[in-house]
Amino acid sequence: MTYANRPTILTGDRTTGPLHLGHYVGSLRARVQLQHEAQQFLLLADTQALTDNVGRHRKVTENVIEVALDYLAVGIDPEKSTILIQSQVPELAELSQYLLNLVTVARLERNPTIKEEIRLRGFERDIPAGFLTYPVSQAADITAFRATHVPVGDDQLPMIEQTNELVRRFNHTVEQPVLVECQAVLSNVTRLPGIDGKAKMSKSLGNAITLSASPDEITKAVNDMYTDPCHLRVSDPGQVEGNVVFAFLDAFEPDVDKVSELKSHYRRGGLGDSVVKRMLDERLQSLIEPIRARRRELADDRGEVVSILRRGTMRAREAAALTLSQVKGALGLSYF
Known part of the structure; x- marks a missing residue:
C-alpha cells in the first residue's frame, strides 16, 4: 500500500459490544470513504475496554471479532485500511x-469527556x-501511527485537545518535533x-439499534422512540426539537427537502x-439489511476474519515500532 502525500487517519472502537447506528453516523460512514483518500488505521480497543470491565474480560475479548465483522460488513476494505487489535501492539503500552x-492527575480529572463517563458509570472517587488515564x-494510539486526522463525535473533542497537549509537551521536553499533532x-x-x-446511543x-439488528428489532426500536409527549392527537402541532424520530431522519434520510417538509407539516x-x-x-x-446480510456471510468464515486481524496488527506494529524508536531515542533510552 502506498500513501504518498495523503493524510493518516486513526480511529477505533472499544470492544464492549457490537457496533450500532450511533457509531455508523458518528464515524463509520466517514471511515469507509476515508480509506480511499488516506492511510487509515482502525483500532479495536480491547485494552481500553478492560479499564472499566473488570471481571467481564471475556465479553471484551469475544467482541473483538464482533466489531471486526461490523467494520467489514459496512465496507471497510482490509487491503485499504489496517485493522488492528490494541492489546497485540505492545508498543502502544x-x-x-x-x-x-x-500529565497530572488533576488535568486528567478535568477532562470533560472523562468527567461525564465517570458520572455515567457512577464511579465517584x-x-x-486505568480508566482515568485512558x-x-x-x-499513544494516535501518535504511534502519526495520525494527522481522527474521526470523532463531538463528545471526544476534549480527548483530541489533550492528545495535542501531550504532543506539544513531549516535543518541548525533548526539544525535537518527534510527535505529530492531529485534528478532529x-x-x-x-x-x-x-x-x-x-x-x-x-x-x-x-x-441502541445495532448494525446486525433483525427486521423485528428495528421496527420495535422505531416504535419505542421518544417523540413529542404533547403531540397527543394527529391534529395537534408537534415539536421537532428533541424528537428522536426526526433526529434519526436528519441522520439517515438523504432527501433533505423531504425531511424539511415533514418537519413543517408536523409543526403545524x-x-x-x-x-x-x-x-x-x-x-x-433498507440501510441495515445489506449490512446484516454481509455480516452473516463473513461470520461463516471467522478464520479469515482472524487472519485479516493478524495481518493488520503486524503492519500496525511495524509503524508503531518506528515511532517508539524515535521517542526512545529522543529520551536517551536507546542504549544498544
Whole structure:
C-alpha cells in the first residue's frame, strides 16, 4: 500500500459490544470513504475496554471479532485500511508509559469527556486508574501511527485537545518535533441520541439499534422512540426539537427537502407519529439489511476474519515500532 502525500487517519472502537447506528453516523460512514483518500488505521480497543470491565474480560475479548465483522460488513476494505487489535501492539503500552509522565492527575480529572463517563458509570472517587488515564492511552494510539486526522463525535473533542497537549509537551521536553499533532474530523451528525431520547446511543444503556439488528428489532426500536409527549392527537402541532424520530431522519434520510417538509407539516399539525415512524422504519430497514446480510456471510468464515486481524496488527506494529524508536531515542533510552 502506498500513501504518498495523503493524510493518516486513526480511529477505533472499544470492544464492549457490537457496533450500532450511533457509531455508523458518528464515524463509520466517514471511515469507509476515508480509506480511499488516506492511510487509515482502525483500532479495536480491547485494552481500553478492560479499564472499566473488570471481571467481564471475556465479553471484551469475544467482541473483538464482533466489531471486526461490523467494520467489514459496512465496507471497510482490509487491503485499504489496517485493522488492528490494541492489546497485540505492545508498543502502544510502552508509549503510554512515557506520555503518562507528562500529565497530572488533576488535568486528567478535568477532562470533560472523562468527567461525564465517570458520572455515567457512577464511579465517584472509586475510579479505576486505568480508566482515568485512558486519554493518555488514546494519545499513544494516535501518535504511534502519526495520525494527522481522527474521526470523532463531538463528545471526544476534549480527548483530541489533550492528545495535542501531550504532543506539544513531549516535543518541548525533548526539544525535537518527534510527535505529530492531529485534528478532529467531525461528521455531519456528531452525536445520535438513544431511542429513549435521554442520552447518546449506547448498547450498555439499552437504547441502541445495532448494525446486525433483525427486521423485528428495528421496527420495535422505531416504535419505542421518544417523540413529542404533547403531540397527543394527529391534529395537534408537534415539536421537532428533541424528537428522536426526526433526529434519526436528519441522520439517515438523504432527501433533505423531504425531511424539511415533514418537519413543517408536523409543526403545524396533521401528521401522526405513526406515519413518521413508518417512514423511518423503512429507511433503516433498507440501510441495515445489506449490512446484516454481509455480516452473516463473513461470520461463516471467522478464520479469515482472524487472519485479516493478524495481518493488520503486524503492519500496525511495524509503524508503531518506528515511532517508539524515535521517542526512545529522543529520551536517551536507546542504549544498544
